[in-house]
Every structure is written in C-alpha cells, then in structure tokens.
Amino acid sequence: MILRQWLDDALKGSAERQSATLRLTLSCLLLTLLFLSFQLPFLAVAIIVVFYVTQKNVVLTAGIGLGFVVVALLALGGMLLIIKYTYDTPLIRLVASLFLFFWAMFFMRVLGKLGLAFFVVALVLIYAQTFPSMTGESEIIVRLILWLWMSMVVAIVVTVLVNACFIQAYPHYQYCQRVAALCQQTADRLQGINSGEQPVGIFIAEQLNELQSLYKFACLTNSDFKEKSKSWYSLSNLALKSLALAELYHVNPGKADTQQVTRLAEHFRQLATQARQREIGGSSPVAIATADKILEELSQLCEQFRVTRSIAPLPGQTEKPPLMAVDAWRNPLYLQFALKTLLASLLCYLFYTATAWQGVHTIMLSCVIVAQPGLGATYQKAGLRVVGALGAAVVAVIGMVFIQPHLDTIVGLLLMCLPIFAFSAWLAAGSERVAYAGIQFGFTFALLFLSGFGPMSNLTELRDRVIGIILGVIVASIVYLYLWPDSDAPRLQKNMARLYRQLGRYCSQRATDGPPLQIYQQIEQVTELASRFDAEPLASTTHPYRCAVQWPIKESLEVAQRLAILVSGYSRYATSDDPFLNHLAHWLQNYANAIDGEVISPLPVPLYHNPYGDALLESLRQLRYWQPIFPQLTQEHLDGD
Incomplete structure (x- = not known):
C-alpha cells in the first residue's frame, strides 16, 4: 500500500x-x-x-x-x-x-x-x-x-x-488561482463531480492555511491586489463556505432541485473564470426559489457577496502554534x-x-x-x-x-x-x-x-x-x-481521541454557521500522523507499540470525515426538540474515551426523521474499538432497544 x-x-x-x-x-x-x-x-x-x-x-x-x-x-x-x-x-x-x-x-x-x-x-x-x-x-x-x-x-x-x-511564483497570482480552484470545485461538487484528490474537509483546512499566508504576502507585494484586498478576502471566504455547503448537498439523499443547482454551478464557474484572470468584477443575480435549505443558504451567500462584497471569515479558526514547543525544557x-x-x-x-x-x-x-x-x-x-x-x-x-x-x-x-x-x-x-x-x-x-x-x-x-x-x-x-524509539503511536491515539471529542462538542453545539473548521484541521493533523505511522517497523520485536497494527486508523479517519459533514447537514434539518445530536454527542465522547483505553458501554443512539439520519448511523456502524480487548460495535450497541 x-x-x-x-x-x-x-x-x-x-x-x-x-x-x-x-x-x-x-x-x-x-x-x-x-x-x-x-x-x-x-x-x-x-x-x-x-x-x-x-x-x-x-x-x-x-x-x-x-x-x-x-x-x-x-x-x-x-x-x-x-x-x-x-x-x-x-x-x-x-x-x-x-x-x-x-x-x-x-x-x-x-x-x-x-x-x-x-x-x-x-x-x-x-x-x-x-x-x-x-x-x-x-x-x-x-x-x-x-x-x-x-x-x-x-x-x-x-x-x-x-x-x-x-x-506563477508571486503570492497574488497564487491566491487568485487558489480561489478560482475553490469556486470550480464548488460547482463540480454541486453537480456530483468529484474533481478533488482529497476529502473535502482536509482540502478546506489546507486551503485555509495557505490562503491566509498568501493573502498577507500578496497585500505586501502587489499594490493592485491591496486595493481590492477586502473583496478578495470575502471571495475566498465565500468559496470556502460554499465548498463545504456543496459537499453537504452532494451527500444529501433527498436532493432534487436540478435546475437550481445548474444555475448555482454556472455562477461559481463564472466566479472561477474571473478569479483566474485576476479580476473581481460584477456577476449576475443568483437568487433562487427552492425548498432545499442548503441551496437556499448558498444562494443567500452569493447574493450577499454580490451586493456587499463582504463575507465573514470561517468561525473557529485555530491559533498559530508557539515558536518553541511549550514542553521544550521539561x-x-x-x-x-x-x-x-x-x-x-x-x-x-x-x-x-x-x-x-x-x-x-x-x-x-x-x-x-x-x-x-x-x-x-x-x-x-x-x-x-x-x-x-x-x-x-x-x-x-x-x-x-x-x-x-x-x-x-x-x-x-x-x-x-x-x-x-x-x-x-x-x-x-x-x-x-x-x-x-x-x-x-x-x-x-x-x-x-x-x-x-x-x-x-x-x-x-x-x-x-x-x-x-x-x-x-x-x-x-x-x-x-x-535507543529510545520515538513512536507516533501514542500521539496518534491521543489526537484521534481529541478528534472524536471535538466531533462530540460539535454535535452538542448544533453549529450551522459554517463548516466544522477545527474538526477539519484536526483531521488533517491526524492524517499526517497516520501517514508517518504507516512507515514505522511494527514487525520489529523491539517496537514498543506492536499492538497498534490492529488499530482501525484508516476507518476511524474516514468515519470522522463523514461525520463532520453529515452532522453539519443533520443540524440544518433538525427540530429544536430533536435529542438525536445530544445523544450522539454523548456517544462520541464515550468513544473518544474508548480510544484512550477506558472501558465504556456505548450508549444507544435513537433515530429521528432526518434526511441525514440513515447515513449517520451507517457511518457509526463502521466504527471499531482500537484496543484488541474490546469487541466490535454491534447493531444493538448502535440502535439500542
């Protein structure tokens, strides 16, 4: 592999x-x-x-x-x-x-x-x-x-x-091309085309970090870009939010507004063409009449950008790591x-x-x-x-x-x-x-x-x-x-548990104002750790964590990626008295404890009517415990009585 x-x-x-x-x-x-x-x-x-x-x-x-x-x-x-x-x-x-x-x-x-x-x-x-x-x-x-x-x-x-x-090596050019790529990928995902090489969540996290860096350098090195910097910044925020919404719509089993989707996709392709030419001109109105909440939210974002040229940044952006490791001397x-x-x-x-x-x-x-x-x-x-x-x-x-x-x-x-x-x-x-x-x-x-x-x-x-x-x-x-083998196994286990705790908190907050950015960034970190861990000589008798070969690392990452998207979609259709997300939040916290090695009994997860509910439970059924002493999750563990 x-x-x-x-x-x-x-x-x-x-x-x-x-x-x-x-x-x-x-x-x-x-x-x-x-x-x-x-x-x-x-x-x-x-x-x-x-x-x-x-x-x-x-x-x-x-x-x-x-x-x-x-x-x-x-x-x-x-x-x-x-x-x-x-x-x-x-x-x-x-x-x-x-x-x-x-x-x-x-x-x-x-x-x-x-x-x-x-x-x-x-x-x-x-x-x-x-x-x-x-x-x-x-x-x-x-x-x-x-x-x-x-x-x-x-x-x-x-x-x-x-x-x-x-x-092609200048920041303002690269910034415009990345924004264009985001708009193009949004249009593709709305129409069911998978044009990306990475999961959308990881792609958004990576693009956000690089766009922030390119934006600062572009403002310092190009006067024309600096004059329109606020509009470019808003366009990148629009592209990132829209890509996350397009992925939500793509996985929605109840999607049906083909004509409205085509209008939105053409609008984003128009924005992508302008961005490639390093222009940020006007665009035609894109207000649509639809019963789909996700398409309606996309339409409102596009209209807001067309009229005001102002889109708020993604919520939950993480702080930069410190210059020196906090435990450097300990x-x-x-x-x-x-x-x-x-x-x-x-x-x-x-x-x-x-x-x-x-x-x-x-x-x-x-x-x-x-x-x-x-x-x-x-x-x-x-x-x-x-x-x-x-x-x-x-x-x-x-x-x-x-x-x-x-x-x-x-x-x-x-x-x-x-x-x-x-x-x-x-x-x-x-x-x-x-x-x-x-x-x-x-x-x-x-x-x-x-x-x-x-x-x-x-x-x-x-x-x-x-x-x-x-x-x-x-x-x-x-x-x-x-000599002191420095395995990534404990760091990987700790970060995977932190990821599922973040998913649990996201469920309890019922956030609908943007993609779960911190979760995507945590998925990116865990993916990098997992890639490094794959190269470790687990077959060696001196490896301190040989049992880690049985950990379902890939499956847990794939499920976490889907959960972040599905929970975001579920929260948009959930009623105020729907306790599903609260139960799911508690269950995910328990699963995070299980990753850390604590013996727990999974809580039942009740199912309420929601277009994303079946997909959520299907993803949860694929989760397995990391410790060999724990049994695999069964249908009874997930669905309850």
Whole structure:
C-alpha cells in the first residue's frame, strides 16, 4: 500500500507542481552552467540548496534564502574559529563541534519551522569535520570553508532571481488561482463531480492555511491586489463556505432541485473564470426559489457577496502554534532525539576515520538528514534517501559510460542533465511522501557526476559515496529503533481521541454557521500522523507499540470525515426538540474515551426523521474499538432497544 501511495503521489500533476518543476529545473541548469564555466567548487551543495530554498512563492523563497545565508555564515564562522584554536588538537576540535551539533539538533526539534536553520547548522558542522582529513594544510581548509559558503550564496541568488522571473511564483497570482480552484470545485461538487484528490474537509483546512499566508504576502507585494484586498478576502471566504455547503448537498439523499443547482454551478464557474484572470468584477443575480435549505443558504451567500462584497471569515479558526514547543525544557524526548542523532553521527565518524575511507564521507550526513521527529518519519525519509541515491547512481553510471563519451560541449552536458534535473524537480515539487526522493536524486547525481570540472571516469568514487549514504542510513535506523524509539503511536491515539471529542462538542453545539473548521484541521493533523505511522517497523520485536497494527486508523479517519459533514447537514434539518445530536454527542465522547483505553458501554443512539439520519448511523456502524480487548460495535450497541 505504501508503494502504491508513493507511485500515486509521484504521478499526480497540477499547474502549481508544473511551475515549481520548471523553476527548480532552470535554477539547477543555470548553476551547472555557472559553476562548470567558472570552475567553482561544491556544485552538489549548490544544487541541494536550490531544492531547500525554493518555496511555494517568491516571498518565502527570498526569506528562506536570506536566512540560509545568515545561518550558514554564523555556522561556518564558528567552525573557522573552532579550527583556528583547535587545529593541532583534534580531540578538542571534535568535542567542541559535537557540543554545538548536539544543541543544533535539539533546537531543530523544538523550534518548529525555525528548526530548519539549526538543521543547516548541524549539516555544516558535521560536513566540515571531513575537511581536516582531506589535507594537512590549514590554508586549504580555510579556503574550502569559504568556498562552501560562497557556493551557497551563489545558489541562493540564482534561485531567487529565477523565481522572480515567473508570475506563477508571486503570492497574488497564487491566491487568485487558489480561489478560482475553490469556486470550480464548488460547482463540480454541486453537480456530483468529484474533481478533488482529497476529502473535502482536509482540502478546506489546507486551503485555509495557505490562503491566509498568501493573502498577507500578496497585500505586501502587489499594490493592485491591496486595493481590492477586502473583496478578495470575502471571495475566498465565500468559496470556502460554499465548498463545504456543496459537499453537504452532494451527500444529501433527498436532493432534487436540478435546475437550481445548474444555475448555482454556472455562477461559481463564472466566479472561477474571473478569479483566474485576476479580476473581481460584477456577476449576475443568483437568487433562487427552492425548498432545499442548503441551496437556499448558498444562494443567500452569493447574493450577499454580490451586493456587499463582504463575507465573514470561517468561525473557529485555530491559533498559530508557539515558536518553541511549550514542553521544550521539561520533556526528555527532545534531548533524547539530539543524543540519538549525535551518537549515530559519532559512530559513523569513528568508522570514517578508523578506515581512512575518504569516499564514504556522506555516511555522517545521512545521520543528520534522516533524523526526524517520530520513528515513522525517520524510516520514511531513510527509505526515500536510499531510493533517491540508488536511482541517481544508476543514472550517473549510464551517463558516464554511454552518453558522456559522445559529448564535447557544455551544451550537450546541459541537455543530458535536463531530464534528470526535471525528474528530480518533479518529485521534489510533489507531496511529502515523495519530495525528499527528488531532492536526494538531484543532489546525488550532482555529487557523483558533476563533482569535477571535466569528464568523470572514476566509478570507485561513485561506489564509495553511495555506500556511505546506505551505511549512514543503516546506522541511523538501528540507533533510532533500539535507543529510545520515538513512536507516533501514542500521539496518534491521543489526537484521534481529541478528534472524536471535538466531533462530540460539535454535535452538542448544533453549529450551522459554517463548516466544522477545527474538526477539519484536526483531521488533517491526524492524517499526517497516520501517514508517518504507516512507515514505522511494527514487525520489529523491539517496537514498543506492536499492538497498534490492529488499530482501525484508516476507518476511524474516514468515519470522522463523514461525520463532520453529515452532522453539519443533520443540524440544518433538525427540530429544536430533536435529542438525536445530544445523544450522539454523548456517544462520541464515550468513544473518544474508548480510544484512550477506558472501558465504556456505548450508549444507544435513537433515530429521528432526518434526511441525514440513515447515513449517520451507517457511518457509526463502521466504527471499531482500537484496543484488541474490546469487541466490535454491534447493531444493538448502535440502535439500542
């Protein structure tokens, strides 16, 4: 199943992914031309910097690039000072570097998005340890460190300039295209067309987070967008609310107003066309006469936007996570994570120095790169690193043996590299399940095939670097599994229980003023955890939660997604004296307790006349307990007497 998901993610295409692929490919080709023409070292480092710096829009790319320059300058400057005062005493140099490396990994784990800066510091510190073993000349070591920083600066400048040349990378353009996609999907769902690749709830949660970020950047970078920012903001709110209502109508077994649905769908397609053209002009009236409450609500929203250009934001938006984990200094998990990474890197460094095997210097980098929060994420990235490295090695050998002898100009070399960089960029622009394989593919190819300034013919060097990557992954995987294994199982169980408690509260509130946004965001978080958990080695005898293989994770997520939609629809047709939602709220709270491991007796759920009632009970019948000691839910448990 994991392989099938990987292939699906690798083949999926979208306009945004195509644009990102083009920008990444062009940046890599320009850097290859520049570095080989002027004989600049560390082209492979420049290539991987391109993949890490390139973000979804040019503003983020420039910000991340500036952060990379500053952080790399501080890290390499600190490394220069360490080498200056400890060059003649390798033990002190190693201890000082490992001390800084430990705290870099710690802050990488606890600082969330800012942890990427400390990830760069850790990489620089561990990579610079190979310089003293390359030569005994201190001046050459200093030059290597300075050239390493310069290669990163050149890569960042080229990346930012390339991204700035494409309007598809600007926030205002992306904001308009996303709003257009939401309007188009609303029209499709009204007419029963499933145009999305994700469940609607998760799609809404993801789009909301990205739209909020794009809206801020667009207002800062485009004056025309800023003048109409309130109208654009209202249009995005309209699109998000309408998509949730369209999904409610789609699952309503009693829908019948085909003519009115067609009018509403055409209206949203008109809005989508205007948004694609970055216009927010007028639209024709869409008031309709219908007995369907959902279609009537949709019509009122559209009329409100047409007349006032003002739609309130979605209720229940969650706050941003704190800059640093609240339990950073209390939870030993973060220190254990830093210590495990340090131990794995140190073991690889001892192997590297004891064998005097210069070609396997990539062994230490692997320990840092695959270090992720959670055992599943670590094994997932380790697998992607091995797949990417082996694939790049095969391509490099084919190019070295069969293609390179026929090349005599740099143009021919660039044409040979074009499909390779394009393929790696396509993977890197995909989902997280495949993105790192693309980064590793491009980086390893550049490391193996483009490390010199002339034709490559040494297959031994290629072999050694691939062996270094694989050995590093093996050492890191063993250390992370046997030393304080950090499984996502308890976090997944806790978040799933929280999800069903939120569903219970939503039932008791009878909310009808918008989609259950917080529930959708919680579903998104649990889905991400479940994806990471799938990669954990549950078959290993040392795994602390082997019983978790019996948990109905996928079924529980699917049911939660349907419940959020069906409860929202049920509440619109429920009478004030209908106790069904209150009973359901109590039952879902009990089910959440059962996920946490408490023995409970499910309450009966009475059924009252409502078009969404049968679908609700059918979804509840699919729920199973997470603990093996609990029996599956039966018809009597659900329907009662």
